Amino acid sequence: MAASMRISKLIWPNLAKTVNCFHQTRNLSAPAANATKQYTLMTQKDGVRRIHLNDPKKRNALSLAMLHSLKNDLLKETAGDEEEVRIIIISGEGPVFCAGHDLKELTSETGRKYHTEIFDACTDVMLLVQDMPVPVIAQVAGLATAAGCQLVASCDIAVVSEKSRFATPGVNVGLFCSTPGVALGRAVPRKIAMEMLFTGEPITAQAALQHGLVSKVVPHEQLEEETQKLAEKICQYSSSVISLGKSCFNSQMGKSRKEAYREAGQVMVDNLSLKDGQEGIGAFVRKEHPKWSNSFDKAHE
Numbered sequence: 048m049a050a051s052m053r054i055s056k057l058i059w060p061n062l063a064k065t066v067n068c069f070h071q072t073r074n075l076s077a078p079a080a081n082a083t084k085q086y087t088l089m090t091q092k093d094g095v096r097r098i099h100l101n102d103p104k105k106r107n108a109l110s111l112a113m114l115h116s117l118k119n120d121l122l123k124e125t126a127g128d129e130e131e132v133r134i135i136i137i138s139g140e141g142p143v144f145c146a147g148h149d150l151k152e153l154t155s156e157t158g159r160k161y162h163t164e165i166f167d168a169c170t171d172v173m174l175l176v177q178d179m180p181v182p183v184i185a186q187v188a189g190l191a192t193a194a195g196c197q198l199v200a201s202c203d204i205a206v207v208s209e210k211s212r213f214a215t216p217g218v219n220v221g222l223f224c225s226t227p228g229v230a231l232g233r234a235v236p237r238k239i240a241m242e243m244l245f246t247g248e249p250i251t252a253q254a255a256l257q258h259g260l261v262s263k264v265v266p267h268e269q270l271e272e273e274t275q276k277l278a279e280k281i282c283q284y285s286s287s288v289i290s291l292g293k294s295c296f297n298s299q300m301g302k303s304r305k306e307a308y309r310e311a312g313q314v315m316v317d318n319l320s321l322k323d324g325q326e327g328i329g330a331f332v333r334k335e336h337p338k339w340s341n342s343f344d345k346a347h348e
Contacts, residue, residue, distance in 0.1 A: 086116035089123065094133030094286075095278045096120075103141030109194045110149040111161075114168045121175055121183075131341075133282045135179065136274055137202065138186040139195075144211070147193025147227070150220065166226060169194055173201040173230060177297055180290040182281055186274040187211045188267065190249070193224050196260075200230035203293065205261040206274045213255050216247035234260050285323035285339040292318075322346045 088099040098120045100107040107113070117137075125131055139145055148169070153162060176183050176198070185191075185202040192214045199205050199213065215224035215231060224231075224244055232240045235258040243250065255261045265273040281289065295314040299307035318324045323339050325346040330337035 084112070086110070086113045087120050089120040091125070091130075091132065093279075094130050094282050095275070096132045096135045098135060098137050100137070100139040100145055103139075103143070105149060106143040106146035106190075107139045107141070107195070108146050108149040109169060109172075109198070110152055111165050111168055113149075114165070114172050118168075118172050118175060121172075121179060131286070132181055133286050134181050134278045135183045136186050136278060137176075137183065137198070138271075138274075139188065142189040143195075144185075144187045144189050144191040145195025145198055146190070147195050147197075147217075147224075153222070169197075169226065173197060176201045177203070180293070181286065182289065182293060184274060184278060185261075186270060187261070188270055190214075192216055192249070193227050197224075197227035197230045200227075200234040200260060204263075204277070205255075206263045206265060206270065206277060207252050207255065207261045208267040208270045209252050209264055210267050211252040211255070211261075211264075212249040213243075213252075213260060214247060214249035215243050216249075218245065218247045231260070285321075285327070285337075286341040287321060287343050288318060288323050288327075291321075320345050320347055 084102075086100070086102055088101045090097045090099075098117065100113065100117070102108065102110070102113060109117075121135065148165065152165060182203045185199045185205040185207075187199060187205060187207040189208070189210060190212050191199050193216060196213045196215055199207075215227050217224035217227070228240060228244050231243065235243075239258045242248075250258070250260075252261065252264045256264050263273070263277075291314060295311055299310050302310065319328075322342065322344045323337075326339065327337045
């Protein structure tokens with residue numbers, strides 16, 4: 048546990064400093080958030096942090112208040128002797144995982160400055176999900192539309208119910224899903240993304256699986272159990288190795304093939320220098336189970 052603690056102390060504060068901060072200045076004409084309302088609910092057990100979108104009356108819309116709450120839960124450091132975060136699961140209350148932005152916040156009355164604040168905040172959250180040093184799983188039990196679909200596409204893994212549907216229906220209300228298209232276009236083939244964006248029509252869970260938007264489709268009643276199983280499986284491995292691997296994977300995807308191989312090769316050399324890299328290889332040779340330190344301590348330079 049002490050080694051796992053070291054990971055958080057090294058990564059979480061630095062992540063909070065380097066991630067783009069949310070704008071603090073609000074347009075006076077913008078809707079005020081309910082100070083007593085819990086837009087998200089966070090629990091943590093055995094290294095698994097669950098963040099539950101908790102505004103079902105508004106279909107878990109990504110209002111500015113919801114975005115702030117989600118960001119805070121993602122970045123929250125563990126306290127005292129609590130086991131360190133190894134993986135994060137994002138789910139939603141009710142039959143809708145997330146319906147995207149709160150359209151009432153996007154009227155002329157709230158103004159351009161506030162609109163910019165909302166989209167900047169949403170971009171920060173989507174980038175943060177991918178920049179987190181631990182895997183982030185979307186657990187989707189229902190409809191995910193617009194920025195809600197964007198959130199699913201931004202997560203590292205998506206486990207979804209057979210009843211789930213996914214759409215980018217902004218064209219229906221005269222607001223093209225341009226920002227959701229950034230994540231969607233990097234998750235599914237171009238022509239599938241364009242059809243979803245141009246028509247606003249939802250696709251089924253099976254179609255989402257076929258096109259690469261989600262990782263796994265499970266029976267509705269088994270969704271939480273199957274997501275938990277996957278989380279526990281990932282938690283069996285070295286968190287420092289997982290963190291190093293996630294960062295490299297996302298970084299190399301934006302580079303040329305030659306540059307990607309160069310970066311990935313260097314990361315593998317760095318991985319081998321970690322105590323956990325050498326522990327895993329040594330345990331394999333000894334035919335034993337590895338004992339992970341979950342730290343970035345070096346075995347050699």
